Amino acid sequence: MKNENLPKARVFQDPFTRQFVQSSQEVEQGYYLFESGTRKFEMMIPGEAVMDGIGYSLEGNNDYESFLLYIYHPDGSLSHLQITFISINDARFIQDYLKITQSHAGEELAFNKTEMEDRDLYFAPAQPNILIDLQRIGYVAYLQNRAGTGGIQIYYDTFCDKGNAVSCEELKAEEKKKIQKLIFSIKFLSVLEGEEI
Amino acid sequence: MNNEWLYTDKLRLRVIDLEYLGLPKEAFIDELTDLYLKETSMPLNAEIEVLSSSEVKALKDDTSGYNGTAIHFRSNERVSMDQIYIISQGSNDINDWYYNISSLFGGDQAYQANSARIFTAEAVKTFNPATPSLIIGLAHSLAHNNNATAQLIYSEFNRLYSVNGAQTNVYQLARTDREFRSVLIMTFPQILVDPNAIYTISPNELKDFAEKHYEGKSHDIYQVISKDDPIYALSGTRGFFTIGDVRLIDTNPERSGLRSMVDRIPDRAVAHFQLIAQQYAIAFRSGNTRQGIEAFTGLNIELFSDVTNIAGFLKVYFTSAAEIDAMIRNMNERLPPLYESLKKVTQTRELIWGAFLENNYINAKEKIILIRETAEIEQNIGKALDIIGKMNSRRNLSEYPKLPAQSRARWMPVTDLYYGLRLYFLTKKMRKSFDKMKVTLHPLFTEFVSSHNIPEMLDALERQ
Secondary structure (H helix, E strand, O other): OOHHHOOOOHHHHOHHHHOOEOOOOOOEOOEEEEEOOOOOEEEEEEOOEEEOOOOOEEEOOOOEEEEEEEEEOOOOOEEEEEEEEEOOOOHHHHHHHHHHHHHHHOOOOOOEEEEOOOEEEEEEEOOOEEEOOEEEEEEEEEEEEOOOOOEEEEEEEEEEEOOOOOOHHHHHHHHHHHHHHHHHOOEEOOOOOOOOO | OOOOOOOOHHHHHHHHHHHHOOOOHHHHHHHHHHHHHHHHOOOOOOEEEEEEHHHOHHHOOOOOOOOEEEEEEEOOOOHHHOEEEEEEOOOOOOOOHHHHHHHHHHOOOHHHHHHHHHHHHHHHHHHOOOOOOEEEEEEEOHHHHHHHHHHHHHOOOOEEEEEOOOOEEHHHHHHHOHHHHHHHHHHOOHHHHOOOHHHHOOHHHHHHHHHHHOHHHOOOEEEEEEOOOHHHHHOOOOOEEOOOEEEEEOOOOOOOOHHHHHHOOOHHHHHHHHHHHHHHHHHOOOOOHHHHHHHHHOOOHHHHOOOOOHHHHHHHHHHOHHHHHHHHHHHHHHHHHHHHHHHHHHOOHHHHHHHHHHOOOOOHHHHHHHHHHHHHHHHHHHHHHHHHHHHHHHHOHHHOOEOOOOOOOEOOOHHHHHHHHHHHHHHHHHHHHHHHHHHHHHHHHHHHHHHHOHHHHHHHHHHO
């Protein structure tokens, strides 16, 4: 992509984040296609998002990737989305992965399972939390590939100002929709490329 | 009677060291029984089971580099002596500086930590102890970072013992521990809106904050650290904080001050390395070092892989013009910013090698050699960049005369080849400088590696 023709969205303005965005064409309004550094999964991300570049981590033969994405919402609230991809995760050991996912959340979670065509989603709302003048609402999820190996831990926290007109509580349903939209857009790529499973 | 099977530092160190041998199970148990008797003058009165991470199905295709062994001690006499030890190697290869530095500063250890957790869960399932066992983690080197991080986030172990460990890291925990990130945001609200903000907060403030936050989870972590361990020397740099009960031991009394030397490196220089490491993560994301180097510097190693002499160089020059054109363009674009970074390091040469002399790591003569060769390298890279710049502008077709008869042919003047040859000789000169530095520093590096490894620590404990 040539610099001068880039859209104004934050994902293109930040040179680190830009490397992961496949095209300057929107997938749908406000969303672009993000390809993992492992090249083993892709997903939609909002255009108004920036990665923590220094914290970005890619290890071991492209089998592990972890990053933190800051998402800026039009109403001024902000979400932190943390994604951890582990290529060797195998559906047979799902209970271990759910335990690990929960332990980073710092609270007990009740995962709700949704079976999709070739992957399973485990999704749980996190407890709302008050951080002095901020409120935090969050969702934690784990997505397991069934058409091959690969699993993704997902932590999505939205922070809103307690003084804001729109309270976090009111945002909850909408935030749930937003994160589910991103999760449902995740595609594991190993099968599509015809690699060995 | 003691409450733990491996109840002294020496016992634990010998078992960690034994684990590194990668013996078959039977032999491992025999050796373990043997060393227990030698060390305690008591027979090991326990049933022993062993599980290696390589046997665990869930880790079958694991590429994290995690290696571990779990030992289950079962006693028929005392229920409380039913204990599981998880010994984690992490990376033993201290020689692999790329790996160590990138995992310490740039990347993170979370992948290995994940494998370590799966292994621990599997060990408990496999041993299926009648009563809940005490789970004790033993670690050396980078594996301490895994164990301690697991301990701080979810109290995985009942107790941890580590030797010469890589310490826990604030930046890493800020990403992986959701609760910690939230409390950080409360104190440092700038973290909320700007992903780079955390790297601009004073590292000491962050360190104090993390130590306080995790205080309640830091008891039952015991560390023995060699003052001469190079990893210990790095533990004072930005992001790292040390938890638990720490015993510092001077394992190499001939030397001192490596940590104090590193502590004198200004934080802004380390911050700079952090940025370089970030670029590395992306440049090497294909997992292919050659491609990584090309992405990072523009240098196409493949092209020159068979070149051993000037004839080989000329052959490549005349047969791979298109590739060379592309390479020159790429290098001209990517190298100058890298050179600016490098210069920040090389220009402190008097200071760095002076400190090495002051602390008796090198003698006065070696100091002169090292300063001279560092300057030489810097100068030669500067010259090389200059030449690359000139070659690049020659390749810029608009400034470049075309042969009238053949519109696609370019006028390849003798000067271009002359520049190419100069580059070739400069590269040779730089290699010579590196070799001289390597020879001078080799004995010192060997010493650093020894100070990181377990036998030197054991010797020091024997002397006490």
